Amino acid sequence: MGSRAALFLRANPPLFSFRHSANPKSFLLNKRFYTAKSSLEAPDVARLAQTARISLTPKQVEEFAPKIRQVVDWFGQLQAVDLQSIEPAIRADTEGDNLRDDVPGVFDNRDAIIAAVPNYEDTYIKVPKVLNKE
Amino acid sequence: MQEKQQTQLKASPKSESAKFEEVLKNYEAVIGIETHVQLATLTKAFCSCPYNYGAQPNTSICPVCMGLPGALPVLNSKVIECAVKVGLALNCKLSLSSKFDRKQYFYPDLPKGYQISQFDIPIAAGGYIDVDLPVEFGGGHRKFGVTRVDLNRAGVPLLEIVSEPDMRTGIEAAEYAAELQRLVRYLGVSNGNMQEGSLRCDVNISVRPHGQPEFGTKVEIKNLNSFSSMSRAIDYEILRQAQLHSEGEAHQIVQETRLWEEGAQKTVTMRKKEGLADYRYFPEPDLPGVNLSEDYISTIHDSLPELPETKRRRYENLGLNMQDVLFLANDINVAAFFDATIATGADVKLAANWIMGDIAAYLKNEKLSINDIKLTPEELGELIASIKGGTISGKIGKEIADPSEIEKIVDRVIANNPKQLEQYRGGKTRLQGYFAGQVMKESKGKANPALLNKILLEKLNSKP
Numbered sequence: 001m002g003s004r005a006a007l008f009l010r011a012n013p014p015l016f017s018f019r020h021s022a023n024p025k026s027f028l029l030n031k032r033f034y035t036a037k038s039s040l041e042a043p044d045v046a047r048l049a050q051t052a053r054i055s056l057t058p059k060q061v062e063e064f065a066p067k068i069r070q071v072v073d074w075f076g077q078l079q080a081v082d083l084q085s086i087e088p089a090i091r092a093d094t095e096g097d098n099l100r101d102d103v104p105g106v107f108d109n110r111d112a113i114i115a116a117v118p119n120y121e122d123t124y125i126k127v128p129k130v131l132n133k134e
Numbered sequence: 135m136q137e138k139q140q141t142q143l144k145a146s147p148k149s150e151s152a153k154f155e156e157v158l159k160n161y162e163a164v165i166g167i168e169t170h171v172q173l174a175t176l177t178k179a180f181c182s183c184p185y186n187y188g189a190q191p192n193t194s195i196c197p198v199c200m201g202l203p204g205a206l207p208v209l210n211s212k213v214i215e216c217a218v219k220v221g222l223a224l225n226c227k228l229s230l231s232s233k234f235d236r237k238q239y240f241y242p243d244l245p246k247g248y249q250i251s252q253f254d255i256p257i258a259a260g261g262y263i264d265v266d267l268p269v270e271f272g273g274g275h276r277k278f279g280v281t282r283v284d285l286n287r288a289g290v291p292l293l294e295i296v297s298e299p300d301m302r303t304g305i306e307a308a309e310y311a312a313e314l315q316r317l318v319r320y321l322g323v324s325n326g327n328m329q330e331g332s333l334r335c336d337v338n339i340s341v342r343p344h345g346q347p348e349f350g351t352k353v354e355i356k357n358l359n360s361f362s363s364m365s366r367a368i369d370y371e372i373l374r375q376a377q378l379h380s381e382g383e384a385h386q387i388v389q390e391t392r393l394w395e396e397g398a399q400k401t402v403t404m405r406k407k408e409g410l411a412d413y414r415y416f417p418e419p420d421l422p423g424v425n426l427s428e429d430y431i432s433t434i435h436d437s438l439p440e441l442p443e444t445k446r447r448r449y450e451n452l453g454l455n456m457q458d459v460l461f462l463a464n465d466i467n468v469a470a471f472f473d474a475t476i477a478t479g480a481d482v483k484l485a486a487n488w489i490m491g492d493i494a495a496y497l498k499n500e501k502l503s504i505n506d507i508k509l510t511p512e513e514l515g516e517l518i519a520s521i522k523g524g525t526i527s528g529k530i531g532k533e534i535a536d537p538s539e540i541e542k543i544v545d546r547v548i549a550n551n552p553k554q555l556e557q558y559r560g561g562k563t564r565l566q567g568y569f570a571g572q573v574m575k576e577s578k579g580k581a582n583p584a585l586l587n588k589i590l591l592e593k594l595n596s597k598p
Binding site for chain 1 (some may be wrong): 190191
């Protein structure tokens with residue numbers, strides 16, 4: 001579990017949320033996420049674990065809370081930087097759009113992908129139950 | 135033949151519509167639709183894996199679509215092209231600079247645990263669509279707002295089209311969706327097939343007493359796989375909610391997702407809303423932004439075909455009645471056939487009548503599309519001119535579907551080709567095609583092919 005938890009700290013889903021994401025369908029044309037000036041919420045580790053489908057014992061929750069808090073506080077420091085006159089940068093700039101043509105190409109090492117699937121049955125990949133967890 | 139009128143949609147039973155009228159006296163329904171259009175690209179959105187409907191599961195996969203670590207998505211340019219076409223056709227304002235975002239959730243078909251989608255900056259927004267209601271439903275013209283068009287979901291590319299809450303009845307909603315289907319088919323961006331899920335509509339409905347400014351509690355309906363089920367599901371749901379309102383039980387209307395049950399003809403609870411889902415959107419770091427140049431947009435704009443609405447207005451101006459207009463403009467191939475026919479100088483009304491009458495009936499019987507038939511628009515134009523000029527009568531122009539007449543020709547052809555008959559009976563069965571060709575030639579191309587083949591086979595295979 002220790003290694004899984006370490007992975008969790010580096011996982012893609014963000015460990016904090018900006019207040020802006022409250023209403024997914026409303027969009028503000030001129031404001032992007034990172035111009036949000038709102039303060040960061042304290043991490044609710046139990047909820048984070050649940051949204052990431054990771055089981056933590058109460059003891060682990062207690063153990064991780066200050067560590068995650070540290071990371072979030074660090075983002076809090078970044079939030080304090082005055083960016084009023086700076087254009088938001090979402091990612092490192094790339095040259096051009098990097099699009100590809102709609103031309104099919106078959107990946108020829110499909111067997112290796114399938115071989116790496118932990119639970120494969122009858123052309124289907126079996127995955128852990130992730131739906132209706134609530 | 136030519137006087138016959140075609141009826142495309144069935145009107146709902148009188149009693150139902152009366153009940154409905156009554157309800158609408160006191161209550162107003164507010165309907166908005168989210169439509170997902172699966173794009174007819176050859177490859178997936180972010181990798182070159184070919185996509186074929188109905189292919190074996192997990193045969194068309196690669197590290198990108200399987201979400202393997204380190205594999206990076208590269209956007210299919212065709213997806214952007216399709217989105218721009220739809221955005222322009224829906225009179226939207228295009229975002230010259232939009233981007234992709236990650237929408238986090240768990241689903242068995244989502245290896246990465248997130249969908250690459252567009253969140254706060256859709257590629258197109260603020261448009262509208264013009265709709266003509268069918269004559270059987272009283273006709274009329276409607277304009278419905280389109281809130282946004284965005285690039286939606288990884289893997290097989292989807293466009294999401296979100297309407298304004300502008301619809302008030304089932305038929306308006308169904309016509310909105312039917313117009314979207316026509317539009318994506320005209321544009322060639324999707325096959326728009328509802329049965330195989332290439333066009334999916336989620337409908338949001340709330341009901342409020344007339345004059346109340348706030349919306350009522352919103353209910354979502356899924357599982358609508360035809361326009362008629364969409365229309366009936368909505369009208370059922372409006373009645374259900376209005377009933378609860380009128381009984382003082384409005385609190386029983388809860389925010390939930392309901393399913394349309396085709397068998398029982400009613401909506402049932404699928405799941406209650408578990409509060410607002412937290413998708414934890416953030417900008418996709420693996421993909422550059424989507425930038426559209428004015429040049430690119432104007433090139434696509436200039437390449438757009440005549441759209442359904444423009445076509446209908448043009449047909450109307452040709453003097454055709456609404457019934458004809460709606461029929462002819464419904465299918466882009468039928469419309470192209472009609473346009474090519476009148477381009478030969480053929481009488482507009484006669485051309486419409488032939489296409490909607492005899493040709494449509496033939497297509498229906500033979501389960502063919504207008505592109506499958508031998509008759510060319512030029513030939514139809516010539517035929518109409520000959521009939522009009524009195525050279526031939528309308529009856530002669532038609533196909534021979536009388537079995538005894540076809541039988542006579544078949545007998546004659548068999549009698550005239552004893553050598554081929556011997557070879558056929560000796561096992562060279564592909565000579566059937568030769569005989570069929572001879573019969574067709576004798577009949578000047580007018581023998582009904584199905585009937586011809588049936589009679590021919592009987593004769594060829596009967597013992598001498």
